[in-house]
Amino acid sequence: MSNSHNQESSYLDYKGRFKGIFAWIFSTDHKRIALLYLYSIATFFIVGALLGLAMKLELIAPGKTIMEAKTYNGVFTLHGITMIFLIVIPGLPAVFGNFLLPIMIGAKDVSFPRLNLLSWWVYIFGAAVAISSQFLGNGPPDTGWTFYAPYSFRTTTNMLPAVLGAFILGFSSILTGLNFIVTIHRMRAPGMSWLKMPLFPWALYGTAWIQLLATPIVGITLLMIVAERTLHIGFFDPTLGGDPVLYQHLFWIYSHPAVYIMILPAMGVISEILPTFARKPIFGYKAIVVSTLLIAFIGYFVWGHHMFTAGMSGTAQFAFSFLTFLVAIPSAIKVFNWIATLYKGSIQLKTPFYWAVSFLFVFMIGGLSGLVLGSLATNVHVHDTAFVVAHFHFIVFGGVGYAFFAALHYWFPKIYGKMYDEGWANTGWVIFFMGFLILYLPMFVLGIMGMPRRYFDYVDEFSRLNIVSSLGAILMIFGLIVIILNLVRSARYGKTAMANPWGGPTLEWQISSPPALENFNEIPVVSKDPYDFSNVKLG
Amino acid sequence: MITSNLSNLARGVDTAFIVILSVIFFFLIGLTVVLIIFILRYRESKNPVASQIHGNNKLEIIWTVIPLLIVMAMFYFGWTGWKPMDSAPPDDAFEIETTARMWKWSFKYPNGKRLDTLVIPAGKPVSLNMNSLDVIHSIYIPAFRLKKDINPGSERNAWFIANTPGIYDLFCTEYCGLEHSSMISSVKVLSADEFESWYADSVSETHIAVKTEVSASSRGKQIVQQLGCNACHSADGTKIVGPSYLGVFGHEVTVIRDGKTVTVTADEDYIRRSILDPNFEIVEGYNKGLMLSYEDLLSDEELDLIVEYIKSLN
Numbered sequence: 001m002s003n004s005h006n007q008e009s010s011y012l013d014y015k016g017r018f019k020g021i022f023a024w025i026f027s028t029d030h031k032r033i034a035l036l037y038l039y040s041i042a043t044f045f046i047v048g049a050l051l052g053l054a055m056k057l058e059l060i061a062p063g064k065t066i067m068e069a070k071t072y073n074g075v076f077t078l079h080g081i082t083m084i085f086l087i088v089i090p091g092l093p094a095v096f097g098n099f100l101l102p103i104m105i106g107a108k109d110v111s112f113p114r115l116n117l118l119s120w121w122v123y124i125f126g127a128a129v130a131i132s133s134q135f136l137g138n139g140p141p142d143t144g145w146t147f148y149a150p151y152s153f154r155t156t157t158n159m160l161p162a163v164l165g166a167f168i169l170g171f172s173s174i175l176t177g178l179n180f181i182v183t184i185h186r187m188r189a190p191g192m193s194w195l196k197m198p199l200f201p202w203a204l205y206g207t208a209w210i211q212l213l214a215t216p217i218v219g220i221t222l223l224m225i226v227a228e229r230t231l232h233i234g235f236f237d238p239t240l241g242g243d244p245v246l247y248q249h250l251f252w253i254y255s256h257p258a259v260y261i262m263i264l265p266a267m268g269v270i271s272e273i274l275p276t277f278a279r280k281p282i283f284g285y286k287a288i289v290v291s292t293l294l295i296a297f298i299g300y301f302v303w304g305h306h307m308f309t310a311g312m313s314g315t316a317q318f319a320f321s322f323l324t325f326l327v328a329i330p331s332a333i334k335v336f337n338w339i340a341t342l343y344k345g346s347i348q349l350k351t352p353f354y355w356a357v358s359f360l361f362v363f364m365i366g367g368l369s370g371l372v373l374g375s376l377a378t379n380v381h382v383h384d385t386a387f388v389v390a391h392f393h394f395i396v397f398g399g400v401g402y403a404f405f406a407a408l409h410y411w412f413p414k415i416y417g418k419m420y421d422e423g424w425a426n427t428g429w430v431i432f433f434m435g436f437l438i439l440y441l442p443m444f445v446l447g448i449m450g451m452p453r454r455y456f457d458y459v460d461e462f463s464r465l466n467i468v469s470s471l472g473a474i475l476m477i478f479g480l481i482v483i484i485l486n487l488v489r490s491a492r493y494g495k496t497a498m499a500n501p502w503g504g505p506t507l508e509w510q511i512s513s514p515p516a517l518e519n520f521n522e523i524p525v526v527s528k529d530p531y532d533f534s535n536v537k538l539g
Numbered sequence: 540m541i542t543s544n545l546s547n548l549a550r551g552v553d554t555a556f557i558v559i560l561s562v563i564f565f566f567l568i569g570l571t572v573v574l575i576i577f578i579l580r581y582r583e584s585k586n587p588v589a590s591q592i593h594g595n596n597k598l599e600i601i602w603t604v605i606p607l608l609i610v611m612a613m614f615y616f617g618w619t620g621w622k623p624m625d626s627a628p629p630d631d632a633f634e635i636e637t638t639a640r641m642w643k644w645s646f647k648y649p650n651g652k653r654l655d656t657l658v659i660p661a662g663k664p665v666s667l668n669m670n671s672l673d674v675i676h677s678i679y680i681p682a683f684r685l686k687k688d689i690n691p692g693s694e695r696n697a698w699f700i701a702n703t704p705g706i707y708d709l710f711c712t713e714y715c716g717l718e719h720s721s722m723i724s725s726v727k728v729l730s731a732d733e734f735e736s737w738y739a740d741s742v743s744e745t746h747i748a749v750k751t752e753v754s755a756s757s758r759g760k761q762i763v764q765q766l767g768c769n770a771c772h773s774a775d776g777t778k779i780v781g782p783s784y785l786g787v788f789g790h791e792v793t794v795i796r797d798g799k800t801v802t803v804t805a806d807e808d809y810i811r812r813s814i815l816d817p818n819f820e821i822v823e824g825y826n827k828g829l830m831l832s833y834e835d836l837l838s839d840e841e842l843d844l845i846v847e848y849i850k851s852l853n
């Protein structure tokens with residue numbers, strides 16, 4: 001296949017063995033695979049967001065508004081499954097990790113390009129299995145994305161395919177994680193020692209280890225569920241002699257670290273964007289690296305904070321609460337370093353910077369509200385209420401979502417070789433940001449007032465804040481439409497982008513926009529620190 | 540948030556809330572202000588050349604150690620506020636058997652009274668011995684800062700002292716299926732005297748307070764409502780979780796008994812069996828294990844009234 005292609009042609013125009021869509025879905029180029037992920041994830045995201053909007057419209061008034069309780073329960077389940085398993089867990093590593101990891105460490109591709117393509121296929125297969133649960137059998141699952149036993153065994157709806165889908169998606173995660181770990185160990189450009197590696201690859205490295213070590217738990221849990229349903233071996237169902245709390249342990253042993261699978265790459269993105277727009281090195285590079293690894297490590301031992309009302313021993317409660325408070329520290333250190341990065345900078349006020357700064361704000365709210373959940377006494381009051389929903393939307397949607405949009409605008413010129421329209425991008429951001437706060441802030445208050453989550457209907461005292469929240473949702477969706485339309489339009493009709501429109505110091509800004517098929521004509525030799533601005537040329 | 544003193548648990552929880560919320564607002568406001576000042580002061584037009592600062596070890600140590608001390612303090616308040624929830628109930632606590640099932644609460648008193656709302660005396664420890672018959676439920680009385688999951692297959696205790704007479708919400712806060720959000724009840728706290736006379740009152744001592752002056756079938760209807768059967772059954776022919784009562788009586792029903800499909804006529808005995816031993820015969824097209832026996836919850840008289848009610852829907 002290497003006979004006649006032109007070194008200069010970009011990865012977008014490159015013509016290989018296959019034509020049309022096959023040139024994409026059978027491509028082993030990490031950049032094309034990244035875009036495959038981007039388009040699949042964007043599609044699922046639109047569905048997930050509309051499901052979220054439907055829930056908010058249902059909750060705009062007590063009683064039935066637009067759907068039945070049964071539909072509502074199905075909708076929040078599907079919303080959770082899509083958002084968590086199809087979007088947020090794979091999201092940043094699969095899209096931006098794939099596109100940028102090799103380039104940022106000065107490589108031509110990942111270590112195992114074909115395995116990388118396989119990961120995408122496995123992802124699509126897992127997604128198809130998960131989605132099939134909506135159409136096969138006795139109707140859509142209504143268990144919530146947590147599938148708690150024994151309800152999930154008793155419901156007549158179709159929960160097995162959804163869990164199986166999660167399991168297959170887990171495989172895709174493991175393969176990507178493995179690929180990234182090997183790539184980072186083996187393929188860094190000459191001269192790029194560990195401590196000369198930019199922070200986004202560092203974050204991907206921490207994430208990959210969590211993917212590799214935590215995801216198998218999902219597999220074990222699934223096997224136990226299957227054994228229980230078919231062979232009637234009692235693991236979780238008390239009528240068979242099982243323990244429902246065991247299920248919760250297994251579920252959260254995976255799903256808490258999964259939160260860090262989501263948030264670490266987001267932190268990595270922010271650590272790239274802030275220095276570029278402040279035109280100065282990241283503050284405390286080593287502190288950020290160490291805190292990334294600490295989060296990845298301590299994050300394994302805090303899952304019990306999801307179960308403080310489930311009935312664990314006092315010792316377990318003590319330990320889980322204590323460790324949860326500890327894991328807050330490395331995140332706090334990152335926030336302090338990010339803010340300090342702006343000190344004495346020369347800040348360009350551009351869209352990616354706005355996204356990054358609003359990330360800081362919503363991430364602070366998300367993280368600080370987590371303190372309420374880490375503390376035993378207050379956790380008991382707000383556990384399983386709207387407070388928790390607000391908290392994790394600030395972290396997962398606020399954190400990961402904002403970082404995703406920041407990344408999308410920041411690397412857009414690199415990916416497509418075009419500029420987005422700045423005016424529309426900023427307008428979309430303002431509307432989205434306002435809508436987001438109006439949507440989720442009232443939910444903290446609702447939770448403290450005592451409104452349980454997963455409620456189709458509620459008592460009158462909760463109605464005023466629910467109206468506000470629902471109106472926020474409408475505003476936010478409106479912002480989202482502006483953002484997406486602007487990006488889609490700009491990818492086609494935007495102004496041609498330069499190689500380094502922001503003056504970024506890392507390797508991806510030293511190659512053409514969009515990159516050539518093999519990224520670098522010659523593998524670069526690295527001698528400088530990653531955030532050294534001394535020789536950065538704009539344009 | 541104002542501290543409430545509505546139960547013995549509230550003080551500790553609310554103290555933890557105040558400590559933690561103060562820390563939260565201090566950091567959130569402080570950091571946001573710093574962030575905004577930096578952005579305004581160091582934007583390109585004000586500060587064209589950035590200073591290439593790489594970090595500062597002293598600062599790193601300061602902003603590691605100080606937050607560490609603060610989180611330990613927060614942890615401490617959370618722990619002490621939670622401790623009372625884990626303690627054993629005092630010996631003189633008033634015990635109430637609490638049963639959760641899809642989607643109904645039931646409270647049984649030592650003297651045999653049974654209700655779907657919780658009536659308790661103020662100022663006296665009340666101990667709930669809680670069981671679930673089907674899936675996980677979670678009792679939540681926001682005003683008292685009380686929440687505990689009730690796992691099927693194991694009893695759980697929650698005890699507290701309500702301080703002030705009044706009526707408070709009681710929710711189920713672990714998702715438990717279709718009617719999860721209507722698994723709501725209330726707590727009625729009476730002064731000690733009022734409670735004494737309510738408790739001794741023999742009129743409401745029947746299992747379920749039903750007006751006696753109306754016809755048997757409408758009394759049956761009231762019982763069915765109070766027991767929460769209507770979460771799964773309708774009277775107008777719509778399928779919910781289970782079949783509708785409409786037109787069952789006297790008709791042929793296809794059921795699965797011991798794995799075999801048989802046809803039975805829905806007579807009075809069949810209706811009784813369906814309520815007392817629902818999983819003996821499963822109506823075709825529905826699932827086993829959803830409806831649980833009501834044997835312990837119904838007197839013979841009440842069962843007769845329900846049968847009358849279902850007969851009337853023909």
Ligand SMILES: [Cu+2]
Nearest residue numbers: 256259303306
């Ligand atoms: Cu967690």
Ligand SMILES: [Cu+2]
Nearest residue numbers: 676711715722
């Ligand atoms: Cu319940």
